[in-house]
Amino acid sequence: MTFRRIAIVTVASRGIGRAIALRLAKDGFSVVANYRSNAAKAQEVVDEITALPSKTEYPVRAMAIQADAGNPADGKRLLDETIKAFGRLDIIVLHAGWAGECSIHDLTEDMYLTATTANIKGPIFIAKAS
Known part of the structure; x- marks a missing residue:
């Protein structure tokens, strides 16, 4: 099957x-909806x-792929899949x-590291793997 254009959207x-x-x-893209946990x-x-109506002869398809964008191995797997x-x-x-769901006063170091990693x-590592 031929597809018009293919896109990955992280945190989709x-x-x-x-x-x-x-x-x-x-706009006619087939989309990979990346997610981490939901x-x-x-x-x-x-x-x-x-469910969108097709506007071209190319089918619009979508799939979800679980991958933690902050993990280089997961990013590579996202591209490969x-x-x-x-x-x-x-x-x-x-x-x-x-970015977390708290105020700066409640921010912990672990929350900060999770945010900066993601x-x-x-x-950077997803772009490197592409």
């Missing part, structure tokens, strides 16, 4: 990442994308999104 299960994934799909929310994005499913990859939207280290 919610918020801005979800909106980016849906916009790309409306498979149900990622599947909602996939379901919404696959995308290429295995679609045959290629055209764009990666490295949407950094995890938002800084992850995109």
Whole structure:
């Protein structure tokens, strides 16, 4: 099967990442909705994308892939699984999104390290693997 354009959107299960994934799909991209922990929310994005009417002769497809974008091995697996499913990859939207759900006064070192790993280290190593 031939696909028009293929995109990965990291943190696509919610918020801005979800909106980016849906916009790309409306523009004809097949989308890999990456998520770290909420498979149900990622599947909602996939379901919404696959319900969109096709505007071209190319099918718009979607799939969810679990991967921690802050883990280089997971980032490589995300790319590999995308290429295995679609045959290629055209764009990666490295949407950094995890910032925690607390005020600066409640921020712990572990929370800070999780955020910087997901938002800084992850995109660098995903780009390196592509």
